[in-house]
Amino acid sequence: MVRQEEHRVISLVLDGDADAYAILVKRYERPIYNLMLRMTASPQDALDLTQTTFIKAYDSLERFRAGRSFFPWLYTIGLNQAKDFLRRRKLELFHNGYLEDVADKASVPADQEERLISQARVREVQSALKQISWDYREAIILRFYENLSVKDVAAALGLSLSAAKMRVHRGLAMLRHILLDNGYG
């Protein structure tokens, strides 16, 4: 969603049009829900935490500064919600996360070996992501899966720009080591 459209929707919400908020929910429910899945490994807890995140963001919308990107701000709220939840449940931050290996939905002809190899590598990366800590995992997912700029990754994780760059780089290096250890060179 273009930033100008986001701000227009936010402006409508602040003017009293609550229904307009559904646009932002539909746009960002998937990444926030999957964040909660990775953090809790529980679909029910992920659902509750996602709803709580959006409601808390709605209540705090007056504090959202115009000119900023909405998703990193929303993501920060979600991450804090997840950490508070785990702290209350006295649970360890779930390092393995919830990254179910989902088969590629596109049909693949059996004779296209290169594509099969690529799909296998994606599954390996998905599996490797479970083995690194959540702070590196989220940095990598925000940067490469959600396609955020390093600046927005820093904003979402509450880091400086240089710290965010380092977090992403080290996270990739960890994944690389895991993949090499598993024989994927």
Next chain:
Amino acid sequence: MKREREASDRPADRGEDLSRDLRFIGGLVARIQDQTPPDALLAGVMAGIEPKKPSAGRRFWRLLTRPQYVRFTPMGLVYGVVLLAVVLAGWSWVGLPRFSPSQEPSLAPISAGTENYRFTLSLAKGESTQAKSVAVIGDFNNWTPQGYEMIWDEDCHCYNLSLPLPRGRYQYAFLVDGRILADPRALLTQEDGFGHKNSIVIINHDQSREKNI
């Protein structure tokens, strides 16, 4: 640690190979699959929020920046125009400063180039001084007697009035109880076109002496 030591021995840890690998892994991350959230998620969020009440500042800003539409009936428009016309008419009548010609005689201001000239109407010895009003009128006061009443001087048995007049030539006359009389002492007179003769006085400050011609 062991893993780190083993990793550092790998040729693939060197420079360009490392960068290439990391970029490749980033590309793989972009292709991972995630989960579709349940349909109930949106309904749960919308059920948990209430419409916000805009702040006073926001309402004011909206009033200033959004187009406002005014509806009116033709009769309402006519009433408005008539009311505006009445207000403007009343404003012009009351509010604007009026210019009313002064009823007071406007004497020529005494400036550096004026000197007092004494008009004198002498009466013959024994002549009655029963006149109720004697005034001098002329070019210098728009032929208006108010404020130019002459004063009886018993010593000279005459009516006098001194006026500051700038240099120039003036026609004048005396107005005695409504009757216009030329100055009997004036040497130069001029017809006024109404059957009367006006007297002429020339004020010449260069010679520092008035001349009553």
